[in-house]
Amino acid sequence: MQFQxxxxxxxxxxxxxxxxxxxxxxxxxxxxxxxxxxEPDFPCPEPILRAGxxxxxxxxxxxxxxxxxxxxxxxxxxxxxxxxxxxxxxNRIIVTPGASGALLLASALLVGPGDRVLMADPNYPCxxxxxxxxxxxxxSVPVGPGSNWQLDADLMAQHWRPDxxxxxxxxxxxxxxxxxxxxxxxxxxxxxxxxNGTLLVDxxxxxxxxxxxxxxxxxxxxxxxxxxxxxKYFGMTGWxxxxxxxxxxxxxxxxxxxxNIFLAPSTPAxxxxxxxxxxxxxxxxxxxxxxxxxxxxxxxxxxxxxxxAPSVPPQGAFYLWLDISRYSHDxxxxxxxxxxxxxxxxxxxxxxxVAGGEHHVRIAFTTDVERLExxxxxxARFIARQAVS
Amino acid sequence: MQFQxxxxxxxxxxxxxxxxxxxxxxxxxxxxxxxxxxEPDFPCPEPILRAGxxxxxxxxxxxxxxxxxxxxxxxxxxxxxxxxxxxxxxNRIIVTPGASGALLLASALLVGPGDRVLMADPNYPCxxxxxxxxxxxxxSVPVGPGSNWQLDADLMAQHWRPDxxxxxxxxxxxxxxxxxxxxxxxxxxxxxxxxNGTLLVDxxxxxxxxxxxxxxxxxxxxxxxxxxxxxKYFGMTGWxxxxxxxxxxxxxxxxxxxxNIFLAPSTPAxxxxxxxxxxxxxxxxxxxxxxxxxxxxxxxxxxxxxxxAPSVPPQGAFYLWLDISRYSHDxxxxxxxxxxxxxxxxxxxxxxxVAGGEHHVRIAFTTDVERLExxxxxxARFIARQAVS
Numbered sequence: 024m025q026f027q028x029x030x031x032x033x034x035x036x037x038x039x040x041x042x043x044x045x046x047x048x049x050x051x052x053x054x055x056x057x058x059x060x061x062e063p064d065f066p067c068p069e070p071i072l073r074a075g076x077x078x079x080x081x082x083x084x085x086x087x088x089x090x091x092x093x094x095x096x097x098x099x100x101x102x103x104x105x106x107x108x109x110x111x112x113x114n115r116i117i118v119t120p121g122a123s124g125a126l127l128l129a130s131a132l133l134v135g136p137g138d139r140v141l142m143a144d145p146n147y148p149c150x151x152x153x154x155x156x157x158x159x160x161x162x163s164v165p166v167g168p169g170s171n172w173q174l175d176a177d178l179m180a181q182h183w184r185p186d187x188x189x190x191x192x193x194x195x196x197x198x199x200x201x202x203x204x205x206x207x208x209x210x211x212x213x214x215x216x217x218x219n220g221t222l223l224v225d226x227x228x229x230x231x232x233x234x235x236x237x238x239x240x241x242x243x244x245x246x247x248x249x250x251x252x253x254x255k256y257f258g259m260t261g262w263x264x265x266x267x268x269x270x271x272x273x274x275x276x277x278x279x280x281x282x283n284i285f286l287a288p289s290t291p292a293x294x295x296x297x298x299x300x301x302x303x304x305x306x307x308x309x310x311x312x313x314x315x316x317x318x319x320x321x322x323x324x325x326x327x328x329x330x331x332a333p334s335v336p337p338q339g340a341f342y343l344w345l346d347i348s349r350y351s352h353d354x355x356x357x358x359x360x361x362x363x364x365x366x367x368x369x370x371x372x373x374x375x376x377v378a379g380g381e382h383h384v385r386i387a388f389t390t391d392v393e394r395l396e397x398x399x400x401x402x403a404r405f406i407a408r409q410a411v412s
Numbered sequence: 413m414q415f416q417x418x419x420x421x422x423x424x425x426x427x428x429x430x431x432x433x434x435x436x437x438x439x440x441x442x443x444x445x446x447x448x449x450x451e452p453d454f455p456c457p458e459p460i461l462r463a464g465x466x467x468x469x470x471x472x473x474x475x476x477x478x479x480x481x482x483x484x485x486x487x488x489x490x491x492x493x494x495x496x497x498x499x500x501x502x503n504r505i506i507v508t509p510g511a512s513g514a515l516l517l518a519s520a521l522l523v524g525p526g527d528r529v530l531m532a533d534p535n536y537p538c539x540x541x542x543x544x545x546x547x548x549x550x551x552s553v554p555v556g557p558g559s560n561w562q563l564d565a566d567l568m569a570q571h572w573r574p575d576x577x578x579x580x581x582x583x584x585x586x587x588x589x590x591x592x593x594x595x596x597x598x599x600x601x602x603x604x605x606x607x608n609g610t611l612l613v614d615x616x617x618x619x620x621x622x623x624x625x626x627x628x629x630x631x632x633x634x635x636x637x638x639x640x641x642x643x644k645y646f647g648m649t650g651w652x653x654x655x656x657x658x659x660x661x662x663x664x665x666x667x668x669x670x671x672n673i674f675l676a677p678s679t680p681a682x683x684x685x686x687x688x689x690x691x692x693x694x695x696x697x698x699x700x701x702x703x704x705x706x707x708x709x710x711x712x713x714x715x716x717x718x719x720x721a722p723s724v725p726p727q728g729a730f731y732l733w734l735d736i737s738r739y740s741h742d743x744x745x746x747x748x749x750x751x752x753x754x755x756x757x758x759x760x761x762x763x764x765x766v767a768g769g770e771h772h773v774r775i776a777f778t779t780d781v782e783r784l785e786x787x788x789x790x791x792a793r794f795i796a797r798q799a800v801s
Contacts, residue, residue: 026665027524029520030669033665033672034668035667035668039478062475066471066473067473072468072471079461079465079468082455082456084456084461084650084651085650086451120652123675124509131416131419131545132415134416136525149671152672152673153672156520156672156673158525158547246413260474261472261676261678261679261680262679263678270413278424280545282424282428283545284512284516284538285509285652287652289651289652289678290649290650292680
């Protein structure tokens, strides 16, 4: 059986092998500290759970429309108004099976063979794989602390080519946690517009930020496409629900696509998600945001004596992106040994970065402070042993 | 904003406009009889609902592995053993977000620019759109009663080209309800294998059949790819859960794809689906199958005086494919007027057939006998009025 060439460009997550190994170790009785996973240890918020239970009790389990329940699209639009002051027509919101579904719609709409897409490197690896799936070529632009690990107007100018059609940003960024300011968003959006390109922004971690107020690119670039998710801020990972915001002119073709490739997003998930915007749930989510902020601070403090500090303040998401070059230039081997010897799971940078991944790791603060501190203590022991040997 | 050319090849379902119009009429107080929708009026089976409720109560709502819960893959494998005598390694089963997800995986794996795909015409329209999404060219082979509205070995021989890579079958078929015999499946599978092609079989309506025993192509062609669904036989439409069976060698690349484009299928849906194979649920599903058979018989009887009978016995799914050429050669207009004048919703054949759709309609028996008979009475009145005018 002959497989498509595109499969060769879609790489596995290296961390998945590590996760499997961690599970094996746990079955053998080891106490593994998980700092690799992009899923907080919080349970699904009670109001969301209750709404899901009510939907099941009411037998509300038939297909919805392809673009989602009208009430949910309206609730999302109200959320943009309340949280960001953005006046958004609910018809511009398409509810999708996870943010993954939104990325699929956007890439199918905009990217085809011969098209180039600009992304920062490091980046969430699936982003480039969606483009590869659609036949596009990704130009991974190496970025560093100088541009806050993001694309900026200068980098756009340097790397934009005649066949570049799309630029993709993420704010808050996975893996660096950087949050783009309104000015930075505006600068990039202008640079893309000046080249008649399209801007796609991953706002999946929106709401999970601290020193800075949450922002959406829609405030400065109403024509941008925006991918968002109920998984991260709203705590609905396993339900698989997200959304895409797109310009008016794109809604008809996107609806055709959604009809054909999804039929509809999950009905129980949509009913559950309706509760996400209720005051009771918003209070709970705000509390969780604060807890994550405390975890971040504790993790930063614990790592400091090891000389491991992010080069740019992690203001959002729940990750630190750390340069480990003083200890290793093979992040994959480093993470594998750390797991074997100290039962601490972190993610090798090579999952996120085409360049420089070999001396970076991503650490998630998705577990509690006590476990995070224990994890760093084990990491310190591991590093000390390396220095001696 | 410039959209990809592939969007031009992805057509909307015409029936969606009709469904919207029906909803408008209902809001205006009309009693619309729905014979257009591919979703039975049965509620989600109780055991599945209870399992879903238990999963929510147990907070089992985190991401699962990309290919699905091991217990569910095993339950599906056991189902193949019990129902079809097929010994299937659970690792060859990938649980997906709906059968739509399975079709996406299969087409992404096998079809790319320049590849040709053979399908019967009429066919479920999304099938060709998945191929278009991946850049493939679909050769829609006009079929009729002579081949039971299916591709057969002769048609394969006639239409196979040097760049044909994939042939797709559906059994039971949507829209015709035809169920391929073991011999017919075997004949097509051999014809495809002889040409070094790959066979993809849509078994989404498997289990919903009457005079014939349910069959799977895996019994005669273990290397075929099979798409299946929890929506139809198992009554889980809105949960959005399906699966793909693929050969061993395809599992690693398919897993990489699933990791990247889905992350994972819905967690609550998977827990709910575990109950689908329990004896209590199987009894309920068997009862529903019989009810659907009675509906089919009643509908066939009611239509007979109108000279409307399927050219081939509808042995499965829940649709009749009817030639209306004695009344109209414009199925779209026929269906639109039938809805306006008699509040009966049926689907124009042009949604399913590239050729001949204009004088066919699809009628679904997804509502009870009384409503079906009332619908046909209204249809008779509509036809009688046409004859006079």
